[in-house]
Structures are given as C-alpha cells and as structure tokens.
Amino acid sequence: MAANNSFQMKIDPEENGGRNHSFSVVTNREVSTQTDHSMQGHSPRLSKVNLFTLLSLWMELFPMKRVDQENDKQVKRTGLVIVHNMKITGLHCSSSELHAGQIAVIKHGSWLKGCDLYFSRKPCSSCLKMVVNAGVNKISYWPADPEMSLLQNETVSSSSSSSPDAKLDANAAERLKSNSRPHVCVLLQPLAFNMNQFVEETSMKCDFLQKIVCLDPSFQLEEFFIEYRKQRLKDYEKIFLISNEEAHKGILMKMGLENFCENPYFTSLRQNMKDLILLLATVDSSVPGCAGYGFHCRDTQLGDEDRDQGLPQGIARHCMVQAKLLAYRTEDPKTGVGAVIWAEGKSSNCDGTGAMYLIGCGYNAYPVGSEYADFPQMDDRQKDREIRKFRYIIHAEQNAITFRCKEIQEDEKTMIFVTKCPCDECVPLIKGAGIKQIYTGDLDSKKVKADISYQKFGSLQCVHKFTWQRNPEASSVTEQHTSTVKANGFFGKHHRDFEEELQTSKRSCVQEK
Numbered sequence: 001m002a003a004n005n006s007f008q009m010k011i012d013p014e015e016n017g018g019r020n021h022s023f024s025v026v027t028n029r030e031v032s033t034q035t036d037h038s039m040q041g042h043s044p045r046l047s048k049v050n051l052f053t054l055l056s057l058w059m060e061l062f063p064m065k066r067v068d069q070e071n072d073k074q075v076k077r078t079g080l081v082i083v084h085n086m087k088i089t090g091l092h093c094s095s096s097e098l099h100a101g102q103i104a105v106i107k108h109g110s111w112l113k114g115c116d117l118y119f120s121r122k123p124c125s126s127c128l129k130m131v132v133n134a135g136v137n138k139i140s141y142w143p144a145d146p147e148m149s150l151l152q153n154e155t156v157s158s159s160s161s162s163s164p165d166a167k168l169d170a171n172a173a174e175r176l177k178s179n180s181r182p183h184v185c186v187l188l189q190p191l192a193f194n195m196n197q198f199v200e201e202t203s204m205k206c207d208f209l210q211k212i213v214c215l216d217p218s219f220q221l222e223e224f225f226i227e228y229r230k231q232r233l234k235d236y237e238k239i240f241l242i243s244n245e246e247a248h249k250g251i252l253m254k255m256g257l258e259n260f261c262e263n264p265y266f267t268s269l270r271q272n273m274k275d276l277i278l279l280l281a282t283v284d285s286s287v288p289g290c291a292g293y294g295f296h297c298r299d300t301q302l303g304d305e306d307r308d309q310g311l312p313q314g315i316a317r318h319c320m321v322q323a324k325l326l327a328y329r330t331e332d333p334k335t336g337v338g339a340v341i342w343a344e345g346k347s348s349n350c351d352g353t354g355a356m357y358l359i360g361c362g363y364n365a366y367p368v369g370s371e372y373a374d375f376p377q378m379d380d381r382q383k384d385r386e387i388r389k390f391r392y393i394i395h396a397e398q399n400a401i402t403f404r405c406k407e408i409q410e411d412e413k414t415m416i417f418v419t420k421c422p423c424d425e426c427v428p429l430i431k432g433a434g435i436k437q438i439y440t441g442d443l444d445s446k447k448v449k450a451d452i453s454y455q456k457f458g459s460l461q462c463v464h465k466f467t468w469q470r471n472p473e474a475s476s477v478t479e480q481h482t483s484t485v486k487a488n489g490f491f492g493k494h495h496r497d498f499e500e501e502l503q504t505s506k507r508s509c510v511q512e513k
C-alpha cells in the first residue's frame, strides 16, 4: 500500500482500480479542457488540479462579516470548488450557519452527481455522507487541519488534545472514505518548473501594480511587493499549513493519511503545500489591498446611487484574484488573461459569499478540442499576419460567457472581473450578455494594435466600469506605504481583519476627480 501511494509515483486511481484508496497523489498528470498537451517552450502554467485546489483555499478567505468569524471554533471555515467535466460550476465557502458541503447540497442538489469537489479542508462526516450520497465522482481535500478541527485549541474543552467529537468525526469520515464509491483523496501536483518565479515576475508586471507605477513614479514597486507578499505568506502559512511538523503528522494519521507521514513523502507533501501557498500569496499581492488603490467608477454620467452599487473593495479584490489565478491556465504563449462572472441575488443566502453566486469563469485559450500547434501563436511583432494568434484565441471573457454554469438574470446585478481591459471583440459581448458591471484594469484602454484593439471600452455605456485606480480620498501610495510599514499597521493585521477594515472604511465607487 505504501509503495502504491508513493508521492513520487504517477498514480491514476481509476487505472489502479483504486477508487477507494485512502489517498492518492497525482504527479505530472496534466488535465486540460482545451489543448491537452504540455506546452513546451511556453511559459509554465498551472495544472487544473492545482488551479482548483488554489481556488478552494482562496474561497476559504472570501471576505466575511465579523459575526461569521465567531462561529464554533472547532469548525474551521472551508472553501469549496465544484467541477463538472473539468469546468468550474461552483465557488463556495462555509458560512456562520452552514458548512461548505451543506451549501453544495443546498445549491446544487442532484446536479452534484458526477462532479469533482475540491475542499480546502477535509469535510466533516456530516458533509461527506451527503456529498457521497449525491453521487459525486471525486472529493479532494487540502491535507492540513480538517473542517472539524483536530488541532489542539484552547477554545476546545479538552485541554490536552482535540475534542472527542472531532476524533469520532475523523473516524466516521475515514470510514465513509473507505466504503464509498467516490474517490476521496488528496490531489496535489508539483508546480511546473519555474512556476513560482514566473508568477512573481508576471505579478509585478501586471496591470494593477503597473498602474500604480504609472501614476506614482516614486512608488517602490519591488520593495512594496516583497513586503506585502511576505505578510500575506505569513498569514496564509498560519491558516493553511501546520507549522509544527509532528503536529501535522499527527493530524495526517488521524485522517487516515499515515503513508504521507513517511519520508520522502512527508517532505514532498509539505514542499508542494508551501509552493502552492507561496503562489497564492504572490497572486494576491498583485492586487494589493492597500496603497490607496482600488476598483472605482469614474463614470461622470452616474449619480451617487449608481456609483454606490459597487462592491466593497475586499470582495472586488477577492474576485479579481480568482481571475488572476485562472489566468495562469492560459494557452496564449505570451499573455494570460482570466475572467470570472458573479451575480448578486435578490437576498443574502446561506453561502459564505452572501448573495453572490458564480455565473462562469474562463481564461484565454485556443478553441476547445484543439491540439497544440493547430493554430498560429505569434503576436503583432510577427510581420506575417497569417501566423498571428489573434484570430484563433478565445478570450477569457468569451470562455466565461460561453461555458457559464448559470443564466444571467436581467433583474440581477451581474459583474465580470477580468485581469486585462476588455478588447473591442469582447465589449459588445459583455454588454449584450446583460452584464451590469466590469471590474478591470484600464492600462490598455484606447490602445490600437494591428489585430486587437481596446478602443470601445472607454466609450462603453450602460455597463458600469470599475477600473483599478487611486482612491481620490486616500493619501499617496508612498506616504501610505511608508507609514504602514513603519507603524506595522495594515501589514501586521490578520488578513480578514484587514479585509473587513477595507470593506467598511472604503466603499468602492468614488468618482475620479
């Protein structure tokens, strides 16, 4: 068994006849919707499995109201990604009243049949039995402290270890795992070679940070970025990694993952986890939640009421980071773009995302089913227009609209978050689809290139544009940065407090002066 579950081995649980294996690790097994191949010679890209895992972690951090944080301390907040036919059909997180698995059952019901579920924590037995019953295909979870926390915790009555209930729950979950039809496992893949370095470089060059540089030439980009990421990394390691290795092994044992406790598997497991956490912290830092910048509406035609329809900055940033993660699945050899569409329902619902629910998401890629080298890949620098990529690549927004999992309702607020300014091909699509708000960067706005131009965005009417820009009410970025680092203010705060502070203090839409 130990050899079969080797961390270094390429394991296909289905081929192994091992649907019920206690765990499996898939290494170097790329799963793609579109061009199903490794794109040698191109920038490294995220595997689907890692993208879903990262999104599940990120969903755990969806900005929440303070009251939700006072939840039962034994139950950890959990993020969840629901995938059907390798396409994301749900992004959720637990709320003060409901666990992520319960929300999945409420929101998706029998549509869960055949889906793969990625949890940011091993779900408790109550959730596990319901999603197993719904006929899901696969359940993957992040191998740290489970939803029903097994960590020693001062808030838990038993002082020496986890509570008896948590232990009973771990045993029941283990039994459900072993006796159930779906494959319940830990799916983590090593990142592509140089992936973290690539993400760091592209994050610093991204439209959001570059806009700050454009508007404030004294902005110390690198210094700011490194410091901001350091803090995010510290926060996320605290949430998603068990710092004490022995405690981590103890939890893995209790979750039935004893084979992960042996070396070299344990070291590899932790390294994979740390690499993914670093990637998350880096991507998060490319849309920084301070420095006086945010998504603001500068449409002078709008009244105050319309401008106030914007999302709290913490939520807007959160959705943009989702889009940024998606962009690292791009098939464009040069420019990765991600898009995610959310809608706000009429009333707040049971989900940790409040009234917001996912409509669809995507990244720029060649048409579904195409193979690498089926289509041209060159850009404008190539004189021969025949071999340029632009007429072949499907844009992030186009994929998000095409493969949406829910319909866009005329009477609801639907919002698209896209990591790059929508081009002239996409602007009419977004408007025609009934999307009411666009959150994006406008660095490329008004640009005209030979095969792609960004002229229509500026004059787009009837869709509110929330572009990344300086909040006119905030002090300069340099002042803020210096004072925050010196005073250890924002930087020293826990991410959620920080998000909350942003939400309450700065409502988004502020007219550019």
Ligand SMILES: Nc1ccn([C@H]2C[C@H](O)[C@@H](COP(=O)(O)OP(=O)(O)OP(=O)(O)O)O2)c(=O)n1
Pocket: 332, 334, 335, 336, 337, 363, 364, 365, 379, 380, 393, 394, 395, 396, 397, 418, 420, 421, 422, 423, 426, 449, 452
């Ligand atoms: N809102 C947008 C904007 C662009 N794209 C995609 C379509 C192409 O895959 C790629 C084009 O990006 P650029 O306009 O930046 O063109 P290049 O990739 O050639 O880069 P540049 O001209 O900046 O060097 O991005 C997208 O999906 N959604």
